[in-house]
Amino acid sequence: MVALAISREQVMAWLGDVADPEIPVLAITDLGIVRNVTIQDDVVVELTPTYSGCPATEVIEQSVLDALHRHGVENVTIKRVLSPPWTTDWISEDGRDKLREYGIAPPASGGSKRELLHGNRDVACPRCTSLNTAVVSEFGSTACKASYKCSDCLEPFEYFKCI
Amino acid sequence: MNSNDSLMAYVLRLADNALILGQRLVELVAAYPELEEELANANFALDYLGQARMYYTYAGELEGMGRSEDDLAFLRDENEYRNFLLLEQPNGHFGDSIAKLVLFESFYLLQLEALVHCSDTRVAEIAARAEKEIRYHLRHNTQWLVRLGDGTEESHDRAQASVDALWRFTGELFAPDEVDNVFEAEFEGPDLFRIREQWQKNVAAVLQEATLEMPEEQWMVSGGKEGQHTEHLGFMIAEMQYLQRVHPEATW
Numbered sequence: 267m268v269a270l271a272i273s274r275e276q277v278m279a280w281l282g283d284v285a286d287p288e289i290p291v292l293a294i295t296d297l298g299i300v301r302n303v304t305i306q307d308d309v310v311v312e313l314t315p316t317y318s319g320c321p322a323t324e325v326i327e328q329s330v331l332d333a334l335h336r337h338g339v340e341n342v343t344i345k346r347v348l349s350p351p352w353t354t355d356w357i358s359e360d361g362r363d364k365l366r367e368y369g370i371a372p373p374a375s376g377g378s379k380r381e382l383l384h385g386n387r388d389v390a391c392p393r394c395t396s397l398n399t400a401v402v403s404e405f406g407s408t409a410c411k412a413s414y415k416c417s418d419c420l421e422p423f424e425y426f427k428c429i
Numbered sequence: 430m431n432s433n434d435s436l437m438a439y440v441l442r443l444a445d446n447a448l449i450l451g452q453r454l455v456e457l458v459a460a461y462p463e464l465e466e467e468l469a470n471a472n473f474a475l476d477y478l479g480q481a482r483m484y485y486t487y488a489g490e491l492e493g494m495g496r497s498e499d500d501l502a503f504l505r506d507e508n509e510y511r512n513f514l515l516l517e518q519p520n521g522h523f524g525d526s527i528a529k530l531v532l533f534e535s536f537y538l539l540q541l542e543a544l545v546h547c548s549d550t551r552v553a554e555i556a557a558r559a560e561k562e563i564r565y566h567l568r569h570n571t572q573w574l575v576r577l578g579d580g581t582e583e584s585h586d587r588a589q590a591s592v593d594a595l596w597r598f599t600g601e602l603f604a605p606d607e608v609d610n611v612f613e614a615e616f617e618g619p620d621l622f623r624i625r626e627q628w629q630k631n632v633a634a635v636l637q638e639a640t641l642e643m644p645e646e647q648w649m650v651s652g653g654k655e656g657q658h659t660e661h662l663g664f665m666i667a668e669m670q671y672l673q674r675v676h677p678e679a680t681w
Binding site (some may be wrong): 268278315318319320348349350351352353380403404405406407409413427429 | 457465469472475476477479480482483526544550554555557558559561562565568569674
């Protein structure tokens with residue numbers, strides 16, 4: 267079989283149009299869950315789950331298959347990669363801006379373990395940028411979010427929690 | 430016991446623990462009086478079910494008989510389950526559930542921290558993913574136990590009774606058997622004696638902050654790791670497995 271005449275960059279660009287089903291403003295490439303793309307006889311896309319029980323995992327895998335099939339790539343293999351585990355640090359700068367515009371406070375960079383042990387950092391309201399915000403609940407509508415409210419503009423908002 | 434058998438048995442225990450606790454938490458979905466706790470509980474249940482799926486898939490591959498995650502979860506009988514007795518205990522009231530989670534997750538987090546460094550890559554990878562989730566759970570559940578213990582007289586007494594009632598199921602967590610020993614020796618697995626020491630320190634600190642008494646040394650009930658369960662597991666899996674038993678191979 268001859269190597270496919272498409273580039274890794276091209277495939278990444280197509281994956282940039284695949285939306286996260288739970289936060290549709292984010293592409294899966296913004297979210298940092300596309301771990302690698304390799305092209306030999308087939309296209310191998312390595313994806314990593316955000317949470318063990320993330321119900322979006324299967325939907326995302328199907329969306330990737332659909333997107334590549336749409337562009338005429340028939341031989342696609344999806345590999346689920348667990349290591350190293352996904353962290354919110356992998357959300358791109360572009361992704362953070364999109365989250366903010368959508369009304370979700372992006373996670374603080376470099377959070378991870380430290381934040382879990384020592385409480386929350388300052389979380390800026392995605393609407394008015396005030397730091398005068400308070401946790402309503404450590405949990406939210408999906409596994410990856412916590413619920414906050416802004417004490418200045420009084421709007422409730424979601425925070426993409428650091429893990 | 431050869432190393433592959435021990436690895437399969439070890440992973441199956443991890444899977445059964447995650448599934449049975451996850452299923453107990455699922456029973457509470459839509460039962461919480463507060464939306465925030467409802468969300469927290471559902472999130473926890475989802476994490477455990479996700480972890481269970483990864484462990485079962487691997488256990489099935491190690492066994493090499495073609496059993497899928499669903500076969501292992503839904504088509505085994507009570508005496509084939511290898512979860513800790515602690516986890517199959519009924520939910521009881523909110524304090525009972527919180528006490529159960531704090532006692533177990535204080536152990537499970539230490540277990541996962543050790544598993545991240547074990548020599549089996551797949552187990553280490555799943556553990557690395559799960560460790561982050563359990564750390565988040567434990568922080569939340571610990572805060573609740575402190576709030577209940579250090580709350581009103583009523584909540585204090587009930588939280589103490591919950592800890593006392595569940596304590597006798599904690600011995601099993603640290604009692605190594607052949608599976609644990611082979612896994613530790615062959616795969617650089619957790620040293621349960623060291624985990625026990627650390628667990629006692631951590632749990633003592635939480636109980637102290639919660640103004641609760643650490644229960645006295647006492648007789649410990651065990652058997653879950655060998656498939657000898659309390660009467661609660663049978664009822665629980667009867668409900669959980671109903672659909673697969675009545676409509677074998679039904680899929681979504």
